[in-house]
Amino acid sequence: MLAYLVRRILSTIPVMGMVALFVFSLLYIAPGDPAAIIAGEQATPEQIERIRQSLGLDQPFLIRFGDWLWHILHGDLGTSIFTGLPVARMISQRVEPTLSLMVLTLILAVVVAVPIGVLAAWRVGTWVDRAVMAFAVFGFSVPVFVVGYLLAYVFALELGWFPVQGYTPIGRGIVPWLENLVLPAIALGCVYIALIARITRATMLDVLQQDYVRTAKAKGLGQSSILFVHALKNASVPIITVIGIGIALLIGGAVVTESVFAIPGLGRLTLDAILRRDYPVIQGVVLLFSFVYVLVNLAVDLIYTLVDPRIRY
Amino acid sequence: MSPPPAIAVPAEAVAAAPELPDLWPPAKARRGIMGFIRRHPTVAFGAALLALMALMAIFAPYLWTVDPSTINMARRARAPSELYWFGTDTLGRDIYSRVVYGARVSLIVGLSVAILASLAGLAIGLVSGMIRWADGIIMRAMDGMMSIPPILLAIALMALTRGSMSNVIMAITIAEIPRVSRLVRGVVLSLREQPYVDAAVAAGTRTPMIILRHILPNTVAPMTVQATYICASAMIIEAILSFIGAGVPPIVPSWGNIMADGRALWQVKPFIVFFPAIFLSLAVLAVNLLGDGMRDALDPRLAKAL
Numbered sequence: 001m002l003a004y005l006v007r008r009i010l011s012t013i014p015v016m017g018m019v020a021l022f023v024f025s026l027l028y029i030a031p032g033d034p035a036a037i038i039a040g041e042q043a044t045p046e047q048i049e050r051i052r053q054s055l056g057l058d059q060p061f062l063i064r065f066g067d068w069l070w071h072i073l074h075g076d077l078g079t080s081i082f083t084g085l086p087v088a089r090m091i092s093q094r095v096e097p098t099l100s101l102m103v104l105t106l107i108l109a110v111v112v113a114v115p116i117g118v119l120a121a122w123r124v125g126t127w128v129d130r131a132v133m134a135f136a137v138f139g140f141s142v143p144v145f146v147v148g149y150l151l152a153y154v155f156a157l158e159l160g161w162f163p164v165q166g167y168t169p170i171g172r173g174i175v176p177w178l179e180n181l182v183l184p185a186i187a188l189g190c191v192y193i194a195l196i197a198r199i200t201r202a203t204m205l206d207v208l209q210q211d212y213v214r215t216a217k218a219k220g221l222g223q224s225s226i227l228f229v230h231a232l233k234n235a236s237v238p239i240i241t242v243i244g245i246g247i248a249l250l251i252g253g254a255v256v257t258e259s260v261f262a263i264p265g266l267g268r269l270t271l272d273a274i275l276r277r278d279y280p281v282i283q284g285v286v287l288l289f290s291f292v293y294v295l296v297n298l299a300v301d302l303i304y305t306l307v308d309p310r311i312r313y
Numbered sequence: 314m315s316p317p318p319a320i321a322v323p324a325e326a327v328a329a330a331p332e333l334p335d336l337w338p339p340a341k342a343r344r345g346i347m348g349f350i351r352r353h354p355t356v357a358f359g360a361a362l363l364a365l366m367a368l369m370a371i372f373a374p375y376l377w378t379v380d381p382s383t384i385n386m387a388r389r390a391r392a393p394s395e396l397y398w399f400g401t402d403t404l405g406r407d408i409y410s411r412v413v414y415g416a417r418v419s420l421i422v423g424l425s426v427a428i429l430a431s432l433a434g435l436a437i438g439l440v441s442g443m444i445r446w447a448d449g450i451i452m453r454a455m456d457g458m459m460s461i462p463p464i465l466l467a468i469a470l471m472a473l474t475r476g477s478m479s480n481v482i483m484a485i486t487i488a489e490i491p492r493v494s495r496l497v498r499g500v501v502l503s504l505r506e507q508p509y510v511d512a513a514v515a516a517g518t519r520t521p522m523i524i525l526r527h528i529l530p531n532t533v534a535p536m537t538v539q540a541t542y543i544c545a546s547a548m549i550i551e552a553i554l555s556f557i558g559a560g561v562p563p564i565v566p567s568w569g570n571i572m573a574d575g576r577a578l579w580q581v582k583p584f585i586v587f588f589p590a591i592f593l594s595l596a597v598l599a600v601n602l603l604g605d606g607m608r609d610a611l612d613p614r615l616a617k618a619l
Binding site for chain 1: 355453454456457458460461462463464465466468469470471472473545549552553556557558559572576579580583586587590593594597598601602605
């Protein structure tokens with residue numbers, strides 16, 4: 001078990017290396033000369049050349065990559081071309097709203113999706129099942145910003161139940177924090193709920209036909225005990241897998257959701273960076289999100305052994 | 314099925330026989346377009362919707378539209394009226410015309426990405442599945458690419474280049490390739506273990522011939538289904554890229570661009586955002602329904618589960 005743990009954690013290193021290489025190449029081939037930008041408009045070619053040398057920009061690709069990687073490993077993500085601030089600091093200032101939004105969406109999605117998936121499998125073929133499946137199709141088809149605008153229009157503008165836009169830090173109270181995040185979380189959660197509900201239903205359908213479920217029924221166990229203890233526990237591995245994979249949807253969707261609801265998070269930062277062609281910032285955000293994604297899927301692999309003791313490594 | 318065979322029956326027997334219940338439903342209910350619609354209502358709906366969108370895209374100039382790029386500052390952000398069916402945007406362009414022309418961008422991007430990503434994924438997946446030493450390297454590279462969420466990867470690639478339709482197509486294609494390659498590789502690996510492939514190898518068939526004759530035909534079904542879903546996903550990513558200002562140039566009438574234009578004003582002029590949103594959702598829905606139908610038709614085992 002411990003050997004597996006170590007091996008699995010080590011296996012993320014080549015993947016992260018590939019991501020780093022990919023992201024670095026992005027900056028490497030990006031148009032524009034950072035040395036010229038830093039030197040300013042009045043700089044002479046000699047001054048630019050001196051800055052280039054001091055930044056190590058005249059070195060070959062692999063040396064620059066190694067250098068860059070070394071800095072990354074020490075928490076130095078470079079400096080923003082536009083603001084001149086360290087990218088790491090710019091990112092850390094924006095982490096809270098995005099993290100809040102994603103965690104809330106994750107909780108909401110799991111709490112909603114798993115029960116409706118179980119319900120659909122239990123009542124397969126009935127209107128309940130069809131309603132859940134119809135919702136899944138719509139969840140996949142209606143893009144996150146469309147759901148976002150729709151929710152904001154109905155529940156914030158027309159009904160006035162929630163603030164239309166903005167974000168309140170959690171430090172200023174749970175309630176205002178939550179009020180601002182409810183609509184974005186629902187909008188962002190739609191496609192995620194559809195994904196999880198669909199897999200839950202499919203796996204549960206399979207599990208409910210197993211002999212041990214029949215045995216549980218025969219010995220007179222209650223319906224909810226059969227569904228949620230016996231069946232769901234055995235269906236949990238694919239469900240947890242898809243929750244992990246779906247984090248990619250959540251990350252991509254967060255960028256758009258933040259823009260719809262004017263939440264000052266990492267998505268907003270990415271957007272501004274794109275408009276200003278601020279490559280170090282884009283690079284930093286992509287790297288961070290990919291790192292989170294790899295870690296989540298590492299966690300998923302480790303959770304397998306907890307929920308299913310049959311999986312031994 | 315064929316109708317019951319005609320048997321010569323004496324006339325008096327017919328007269329005496331009680332009227333039999335009509336066991337044979339009318340032919341119309343079983344065959345033809347109506348029969349298909351009755352058996353697969355959602356697929357038929359998706360196909361019809363998609364056909365409608367395609368017709369709209371092709372015949373955009375004849376659908377009572379005006380030039381979608383004509384700017385008129387005198388009639389900015391007008392509400393929908395008899396003259397401007399969907400209103401006008403912040404630069405006074407006719408939203409109805411832009412929405413109708415927008416179908417072109419969405420469908421072209423969706424289709425192109427589906428085709429290009431499928432072909433590239435097929436090639437990479439085949440190489441990876443057939444050549445053992447290449448498998449490790451290719452799959453590690455794909456793992457790395459898959460660790461970057463697709464939308465983020467497309468955004469990062471678009472940040473490098475000018476916004477143009479072909480660049481958008483390339484960026485989304487690259488983001489989608491790893492998933493297709495994985496799928497094809499999986500299919501190839503399982504096919505390689507099939508007895509008929511062993512038999513072909515034993516019979517001395519050369520590898521290219523084995524790929525052509527035994528491997529490729531079996532990848533068609535899962536690839537077709539996958540391509541449909543890629544098309545839907547590409548349409549959404551294209552709209553997202555345009556919406557956040559990293560897609561096709563703002564002058565191009567794409568649904569994402571129209572929504573981006575209405576973003577600042579959406580609380581007072583929600584129609585600018587909602588009309589393209591409805592069309593985008595319907596188009597993606599149509600493609601998804603078609604994909605679900607194809608999955609059910611091509612893979613009955615999966616159809617039962619999902």
